[in-house]
Every structure is written in structure tokens, then in C-alpha cells.
Amino acid sequence: MDYYYSFNKYLRKTFSTKVHRIGLNAGFTCPNRDGTLSRDGCIFCNEKGFSHFAGTALPLKTQIETSMDFLKDRFNAEKFIAYFQNATNTYAPIDKLRESYDTIRSFPDIVGLYISTRPDCIDREKLDLIESYSGDYDVWIEYGVQSAHDATLEKMGRSHTFSQSLNAIKETSRRKIKVGAHVILGLDKETKEDVIHTAETLAKLPISGVKFHALHVLRDTRLERLFKKGDIALPELSQYVGLVCDFMERLSPECVILRLVSDAKKEVLVAPGWINGKQAVIEEVKNEFKRRMTRQGVYYRPV
Numbered sequence: 001m002d003y004y005y006s007f008n009k010y011l012r013k014t015f016s017t018k019v020h021r022i023g024l025n026a027g028f029t030c031p032n033r034d035g036t037l038s039r040d041g042c043i044f045c046n047e048k049g050f051s052h053f054a055g056t057a058l059p060l061k062t063q064i065e066t067s068m069d070f071l072k073d074r075f076n077a078e079k080f081i082a083y084f085q086n087a088t089n090t091y092a093p094i095d096k097l098r099e100s101y102d103t104i105r106s107f108p109d110i111v112g113l114y115i116s117t118r119p120d121c122i123d124r125e126k127l128d129l130i131e132s133y134s135g136d137y138d139v140w141i142e143y144g145v146q147s148a149h150d151a152t153l154e155k156m157g158r159s160h161t162f163s164q165s166l167n168a169i170k171e172t173s174r175r176k177i178k179v180g181a182h183v184i185l186g187l188d189k190e191t192k193e194d195v196i197h198t199a200e201t202l203a204k205l206p207i208s209g210v211k212f213h214a215l216h217v218l219r220d221t222r223l224e225r226l227f228k229k230g231d232i233a234l235p236e237l238s239q240y241v242g243l244v245c246d247f248m249e250r251l252s253p254e255c256v257i258l259r260l261v262s263d264a265k266k267e268v269l270v271a272p273g274w275i276n277g278k279q280a281v282i283e284e285v286k287n288e289f290k291r292r293m294t295r296q297g298v299y300y301r302p303v
């Protein structure tokens with residue numbers, strides 16, 4: 001039984017074949033790091049923790065070729081999604097963005113363009129550009145929403161508010177672009193009611209997918225310092241599973257679950273270790289839905 005609408009299911013339905021996502025580092029930076037908004041970054045951010053190519057300066061073309069070769073050899077992969085993953089992937093002059101996104105046009109096996117960014121780094125010109133790929137590709141923008149609570153966003157050092165996420169989501173959804181919302185669960189001091197409020201708020205918005213991230217500590221971050229001082233608690237696996245189920249129960253059954261849990265490279269992960277046991281998390285989520293006798297969407301209230 002399918003308890004939720006997984007990303008794999010969405011890909012099979014859309015492309016009728018297995019599609020692999022290639023995480024890319026286009027060399028963009030972030031206004032929350034370069035001094036425009038802040039020099040501190042979000043409290044959990046370690047840029048080395050992003051894609052496989054984090055910390056490298058390889059040309060995009062080489063990154064794509066290397067990943068495709070690997071995935072073709074290992075999994076007989078045929079189709080691919082170019083996922084602009086590192087840092088803020090709409091934070092550059094429009095010509096630089098066009099040049100970066102256009103790289104995918106040299107690869108006929110690429111079928112999707114996914115762009116991860118902050119909600120305060122988008123405008124009409126950038127949306128026009130991104131929409132221009134929609135005739136040839138499955139186009140998504142994934143916004144780092146994280147929470148619908150401004151107090152939480154402030155504690156995380158995000159340097160944006162929820163109303164900026166709201167505006168970005170609404171503006172983007174008017175285009176031929178699918179909107180994904182990146183959400184962090186297990187945030188210190190956020191109650192179950194806070195999480196449910198974020199879920200119910202997002203469920204009323206024109207989003208096509210949600211990507212879940214379990215709060216975790218990476219090396220060389222402000223969160224690591226807080227964690228080591230005992231100032232921040234991390235979610236246990238059972239707590240996280242409960243929150244993910246609470247959240248999904250309130251989303252539309254049509255909303256794609258782009259990811260159930262984040263993982264992290266071993267060399268930068270401090271805690272909790274369970275996030276890297278992805279299959280175990282998936283099993284626990286299924287067991288929890290079974291125990292509750294619920295599934296994604298049971299408490300969804302269409303607007």
C-alpha cells in the first residue's frame with residue numbers, strides 16, 4: 001500500500017522510466033553568507049554538506065558528464081534531472097543564470113531542471129527565464145521555506161520571513177513552474193502544533209511538492225557550537241517519524257513527497273546518525289501510518 005505520494009512514483013508517472021537526479025554546484029553564493037544580508041549563514045549551513053560536487057570548481061558540463069557516466073554504469077540510468085543544489089541557485093546576474101541553466105541543453109537525456117533557492121532571491125525576470133525551459137523540461141523551483149513561523153526562521157538565522165516565502169510561492173505558481181517547499185522538522189522549541197500549523201498553511205498554497213529535512217548538525221556550523229554547549233536538542237527518530245506523518249496527513253494526496261529525510265556526508269555529520277539510515281526511516285514512517293491507520297492527505301482540507 002502507498003502511504004504517501006513518493007518522488008519515485010511521481011517520476012515513474014511523469015516519465016514512464018527511472019529518472020536519476022544529478023546534484024550540481026554552479027558556483028553560486030548566497031546573500032546570507034556574502035554579507036548582503038549576513039556573513040553568518042543559516043545556523044545549520046555547511047556548504048560542504050551540499051551536493052557531491054560541493055567544494056569543487058569543476059565546470060558544470062564535467063559535473064554532468066561524470067555523474068551520468070557513473071549512474072549509467074551503476075544503475076543503467078537513462079534519464080536525468082539536473083538539480084542546481086549548492087547554495088542559492090537564482091542568486092546571480094540573469095546572463096550568468098541563463099548560461100548555467102543552458103548547460104543542460106547539451107544533454108538530450110536530461111528531462112528535468114530543478115532549482116533550489118531562497119524565497120527572497122527571485123523576481124519576474126528570473127521567473128521568465130526559468131519558465132522558458134518548461135516547454136522542454138519538467139521545471140521545479142524548490143524554495144527553502146523551512147517553517148511558517150518567523151520566530152523559528154529568525155533563530156535559524158535565515159534572514160527572510162515567511163511572508164517572503166508566501167509571495168515567492170504565489171508568484172511562481174502562476175507560471176509553468178512547479179513549486180517545491182523545503183521544510184525542516186525537529187527544530188528546537190517548535191512544538192507539534194507549530195509543525196501542524198506549517199503543514200496546514202502550506203497545504204493551502206499552490207505547491208506541488210514538499211521536501212523534508214530532519215534537523216541535524218554539520219561540522220563547522222553555529223548549530224554545532226550550540227549542540228556542543230547543550231543549548232539545542234535534536235529529534236529522536238521516533239519523534240521525527242511522528243512529525244513527518246503529522247505533516248503528510250495534512251497535505252494534499254497529490255503533493256509529491258520529494259524526500260522523506262535528509263542525509264549527510266559522513267565526514268561532515270555530527271549528529272544524529274540515524275538520518276543516514278534512509279531505508280529504516282522509510283520503514284518507520286510506513287509502520288507509523290499503519291499503526292495510525294492513516295496516510296497522506298487524511299486531514300487535508302482543500303481551500
Ligand code: SF4
Pocket residue numbers: 030031032033040041042045046086087088118144
Ligand atoms: S540560504 Fe542556503 S546557502 Fe544560504 S546560508 Fe542558508 S542554507 Fe546556506
